[in-house]
Amino acid sequence: MIKTVDLTKKYGESFAIKAIELDLAEGDLFGFIGPNGAGKTTTMRIIATLLEPSWGEAYVCGNSVHTKPKEIRRLVGYMPDFFGVYDDMTVVEYLQFFASAYRINGEARRKRVDEMLEVVDLDFKRDAFANTLSRGQTQRLGLARTLLHDPQVLLLDEPLSGLDPRARIEMRNLLRRLGQMGKTIIVSSHILPELADICNKVGIIDRGVLNVNADVEEVKRRVRQHIVLVIHPEQITDLEKMESLLVGHEKVQGVERGDSSLRVILKPGVQQFSDLPTMLIQNDIALNQFSEEELDLEAAFMALTKGTSQRM
Ligand SMILES: Nc1ncnc2c1ncn2[C@@H]1O[C@H](COP(=O)(O)OP(=O)(O)OP(=O)(O)O)[C@@H](O)[C@H]1O
Numbered sequence: 001m002i003k004t005v006d007l008t009k010k011y012g013e014s015f016a017i018k019a020i021e022l023d024l025a026e027g028d029l030f031g032f033i034g035p036n037g038a039g040k041t042t043t044m045r046i047i048a049t050l051l052e053p054s055w056g057e058a059y060v061c062g063n064s065v066h067t068k069p070k071e072i073r074r075l076v077g078y079m080p081d082f083f084g085v086y087d088d089m090t091v092v093e094y095l096q097f098f099a100s101a102y103r104i105n106g107e108a109r110r111k112r113v114d115e116m117l118e119v120v121d122l123d124f125k126r127d128a129f130a131n132t133l134s135r136g137q138t139q140r141l142g143l144a145r146t147l148l149h150d151p152q153v154l155l156l157d158e159p160l161s162g163l164d165p166r167a168r169i170e171m172r173n174l175l176r177r178l179g180q181m182g183k184t185i186i187v188s189s190h191i192l193p194e195l196a197d198i199c200n201k202v203g204i205i206d207r208g209v210l211n212v213n214a215d216v217e218e219v220k221r222r223v224r225q226h227i228v229l230v231i232h233p234e235q236i237t238d239l240e241k242m243e244s245l246l247v248g249h250e251k252v253q254g255v256e257r258g259d260s261s262l263r264v265i266l267k268p269g270v271q272q273f274s275d276l277p278t279m280l281i282q283n284d285i286a287l288n289q290f291s292e293e294e295l296d297l298e299a300a301f302m303a304l305t306k307g308t309s310q311r312m
Contacts, residue, residue, distance in 0.1 A: 001024050001025055001026050001028070001060065001061060001152070001153060001184040002022060002023075002024040002047060002058075002059070002060055002153060002184055002186070003022065003023050003024070003057075003058070003059045004020050004021060004022045004023075004043070004046075004047070004056065004057065004058045004059070005021060005056055005057040005058075006019050006020075006021070006055065006056035006057070007019070007020040007021070007022075007043065007046060007053055007056035007057065007058055008020070008053060008054050008055050008056045009039075009042050009046065009051070009053050009054050010054045015207075015208045016039050016042040016208055017039040017042050017043055017046075017205075017208045018039075018208040018209050019056070019209075020039075020043055020056070020205075020210050021210065021213070022043075022203065022210075022213070024184050024186070024201065025184070026152075026182055026184055027179060027182050027183070027184065028179075028184050028185070028200060028201055029175065029176075029179040029185045029187065029198060029199045029200055029201070030184075030185065030186045030187070030199060030200075030201045030202070030203060031187060031188075031189065031192070031195035031196065031198075031199035031201070031202040031203070031216075032044075032186050032187065032188040032189070032203050032205065033188070033189055033190070033191070033192045033195065033202060033203065033204045033205070034188070034190070034204060034205035034206055035190060035206065036190070037207075038205045038206050038207060038208070039205050039207070039208040040157065040158075040188040040205060041080075041081065041157055041188070042208075043205075044078065044155040044157055044186060044188065045078075046058055046065060047060065047065065047072075047076065047153075047155060047186070048072075048073075048076050048078035048155055049065050049069040049072050049073055049076075050078070052065075053065070060072045060075050060076055060153055061075055061152065061153075063075070074149070074151075075151055075152050075153055076151050076152075076153045076154075076155060077146035077147060077148075077149070077151035077153070077154045077155070078146065078154075078155045078157075079142050079143060079145075079146040079154070079155070079156045079157060079159060080157050081157040081158040081161065081188075083142055085130035085131055085133075085138060085141065086130060086131075087129070087130075087131045088129070089129070089130050090126070090127050090128060090129055090130065091117070091122060091125050091126050091127070091128055091129075091130055091133070091141060092113060092117070092126045092127065094130045094141065094145070095113040095116060095117070095141075095144055095145060095148065096109060096110075096113055098145050098148055099112055099113055099148050102148055102149040104148065104149070112148060113148075116144040116145075116147055116148060117144060119144065119147065119174075119177075120140040120141070120143050120144045120147075120174060121140065121170070121174075122137060122140055122141060122144065125137060134167070135162050135163060135164075135167065136163045136164065136166075136167025136168075136170065136171065137167075139159050139160075139163065139167070139171060140170075140171070140174070142159075143156070143159065143171075143174065147178075151183070152183060152184065153183065153184045153185075153186075154178065154183050154184070154185045154186070154187075155185075155186050156175075156185065156186065156187045156188070157188050158188050158189060158190075159171055159175070159187060160172070160187075160189055160194060160195075161189070161190070168194070172194075172198050175187060175198055176198050179198070179200075187199070192204070192301065196216055196220075197216075199216055200215065200216055200217065201213070201214065201215055201216060202214055202216050202219075202301060204301060212301050214301060219301055225268040225269065226253065226265050226266060226267075226268060227266045227270060227271065227273065227292055228263060228264065228265050228266070228292070228293040229263070229264040229266065229273065229276070229290065229291065229292055229293065230261055230262075230263055230264075230289065230290075230291055230292075230293050231261060231262045231264060231277075231280070231287060231289065231290050232260060232261040232287065232288040232289040232290075233261075233280075233285055233286065233287055233288065234286040234287065234288050235286065236259075236260055238285045238286075239257060239260075239261075239262065241283070241285060242262055242280060242285055243255055243257060243262060245279065245280060245283055245285075246262065246264055246276070249276070249279075250267075251266055251267055251270045251273060251275075251276065252264055252265070252266060252267065253265045253266060253267045253268075261289075263293070264276075276290075277290045
């Protein structure tokens with residue numbers, strides 16, 4: 001559905017994106033994660049044929065951005081991170097206006113606009129002026145506009161940014177539904193955890209380079225294989241004794257020593273570990289803290305995919 005090969009954009013001497021390789025199939029929901037200026041918008045604008053690459057290729061359904069831009073525009077719906085709505089138009093008029101631009105007219109237009117209002121759950125605001133909508137509602141209106149010509153591919157630039165928690169949940173559910181409808185979606189964000197549980201693939205881009213390009217389930221499965229414990233003894237002098245008790249234990253794969261604690265990586269599949277604190281206490285070690293390390297999804301993605309030639 002979407003494929004990029006060595007996709008690169010340079011401004012003067014600096015690279016906005018460098019050799020980006022994506023390969024997304026029908027129904028893929030790809031979370032495109034990176035900080036400000038990382039290159040997400042540049043990549044999406046090139047795929048949407050709104051910007052030319054310096055070199056490299058991007059294909060949508062086999063059509064190259066170089067030779068088949070018109071075909072691609074028919075297949076792609078692009079929602080920029082910020083878009084204006086017209087002050088003097090109601091929600092319905094706004095969508096009708098853009099439907100006309102796609103040459104959807106008459107009864108078909110009325111039907112299509114109603115369907116889209118239904119999909120993004122904005123029917124109750126159909127006669128409100130577009131500029132009176134909340135940020136979340138405005139984003140949903142933008143999405144409805146993007147969906148009007150029934151594109152197979154959606155490129156959504158930061159659709160969750162600026163939303164309050166409830167609007168965020170609604171937008172995430174909407175993205176999930178669109179994925180289930182078989183659309184291929186690229187959705188960008190600064191924050192990995194907010195996308196990781198709705199996407200099936202994740203890419204992490206930084207300074208134009210795609211450092212991670214991974215299958216979410218695969219990463220989560222591999223992360224979940226190892227429980228990591230953090231153990232703080234009351235006496236720092238006990239660290240060495242603790243370490244020697246834990247190294248070589250049948251449930252322990254490895255032990256890392258910190259200044260005042262141990263990080264204990266359990267063997268794959270080990271889920272029960274209540275015997276470990278018991279064993280330490282029986283060996284006269286008083287514990288301040290014994291807890292399971294919180295999963296830092298971002299770090300996990302980075303760690304697990306490092307050195308795996310980008311792909312998992
Ligand atoms: N027209 C331009 N001229 C020069 N540099 C540009 C231009 N457009 C983008 N850049 C640079 O390219 C890099 C990538 O920008 P891009 O907008 O793709 O990042 P982004 O990941 O979408 O960030 P954000 O989340 O802030 O939108 C940035 O360093 C940016 O300054």
